[in-house]
Amino acid sequence: MGSVRIEKMTKSFGDFTALHDINLDIKEGEFFALLGPSGCGKTTTMRCIAGFENPTSGRIYIGDREVEKIPANKRNCGMVFQSYALFPHMNVFENVAYSLNIKQLNASNPIKQMGIYGRLLSSRLGKYPADIRNKVMEILKYVELDNHADRLTSELSGGQQQRVALARALVMEPAVLLMDEPLSNLDQKLRHSMRNTIRKIQQDLGITTIFVTHDQEEAMSMADRVAVMDKGHIVQIGTPTDLYSNPSSPFIADFVGTSNILEGTVEGEENGFTVVKGEGFLLRSSTKTKKKSVDVIIRPEHVKVEAADSVIDHNETNVIEGTVIMSTYLGSIVRYDVQVGSYQLIVDTTYSSGANIFEEGKKVKLTVEHERVLLI
Numbered sequence: 001m002g003s004v005r006i007e008k009m010t011k012s013f014g015d016f017t018a019l020h021d022i023n024l025d026i027k028e029g030e031f032f033a034l035l036g037p038s039g040c041g042k043t044t045t046m047r048c049i050a051g052f053e054n055p056t057s058g059r060i061y062i063g064d065r066e067v068e069k070i071p072a073n074k075r076n077c078g079m080v081f082q083s084y085a086l087f088p089h090m091n092v093f094e095n096v097a098y099s100l101n102i103k104q105l106n107a108s109n110p111i112k113q114m115g116i117y118g119r120l121l122s123s124r125l126g127k128y129p130a131d132i133r134n135k136v137m138e139i140l141k142y143v144e145l146d147n148h149a150d151r152l153t154s155e156l157s158g159g160q161q162q163r164v165a166l167a168r169a170l171v172m173e174p175a176v177l178l179m180d181e182p183l184s185n186l187d188q189k190l191r192h193s194m195r196n197t198i199r200k201i202q203q204d205l206g207i208t209t210i211f212v213t214h215d216q217e218e219a220m221s222m223a224d225r226v227a228v229m230d231k232g233h234i235v236q237i238g239t240p241t242d243l244y245s246n247p248s249s250p251f252i253a254d255f256v257g258t259s260n261i262l263e264g265t266v267e268g269e270e271n272g273f274t275v276v277k278g279e280g281f282l283l284r285s286s287t288k289t290k291k292k293s294v295d296v297i298i299r300p301e302h303v304k305v306e307a308a309d310s311v312i313d314h315n316e317t318n319v320i321e322g323t324v325i326m327s328t329y330l331g332s333i334v335r336y337d338v339q340v341g342s343y344q345l346i347v348d349t350t351y352s353s354g355a356n357i358f359e360e361g362k363k364v365k366l367t368v369e370h371e372r373v374l375l376i
């Protein structure tokens, strides 16, 4: 059973509290990401689940089993680290077979009679029992490394080494797979393809996976749900779409995707919309709020740029006047930096070939739908 539940977990190192009252409920088969900036406590949370750290207080359950007092090697968790932690003097097959070999040594098995040294020696001579051989080759096939079984891991590329590390964790059939920044050492292109590989394997095997990353794009593109952490607290848990469309704080709006964040004062209500005013803008929003001071969140792709002389019905949409200070052509989109009062708003517009790009210094009108103006 691979569900993971954490109740009121805190972790202190001396008088520094790294984790404050963490609660998590991760379902069996779920791909769950812990996302947050450096030092927010992602790795410490993971290490407590794995059993490499003891929480100062609180409870951890894997399946129905409470595990704080159970040693790491009995928790049935597979780990994949940023540094692959492979044995460089062993080939791919041996790296993956290693833990399986040791595990079977401890089980009731006729080969156990050989003793550990005899067993390891016979392993190095390639005399693996058929069950181990088959299992390792099956998992290597899964990560598309069956043709590299006899290569030394030191001779492999970073992506291949990471796939060996993944195979080594998976071959043990863990209840939970814990991955700590597993893609950080790979270049951009490889990261992309490894994201797909990991996600596909996770879905095929249905293995509960907890994935630590500081890269929001990675978390958002891979996970079923994401917990955003900040300074040892979990600040929001949700699906990627939830977090993107309904961030609960400016921190999340800024950390998950790109946001324009403006300070506003609520003026009142008009035709069912909340009217909010700030330096250089007056906007109407579908968000209901009882607050007077709010943060106004507008995603760059929710803003349209129109020529300054365009005639726009102010009742239909919000209109803000501004001046283009920079336009950047990014292939499928054009990103504008637009000065509005004291703010520089980021605006992403889809670019179609031959379309006019507003130049620097140009006066423009920005339009934003009422439901795209979020008040926090």
Ligand code: ATP
Pocket (backbone or CB within 6 Å): 013, 016, 018, 036, 037, 038, 039, 040, 041, 042, 043, 044, 045, 214
């Ligand atoms: P990163 O993305 O940089 O790895 P993180 O979110 O994983 O960061 P943690 O490694 O969990 O963060 O660390 C959380 C906080 O706890 C940090 O301030 C860190 O310095 C502190 N910390 C972690 N381990 C220890 C330790 N063994 N002793 C003292 N402080 C620690």
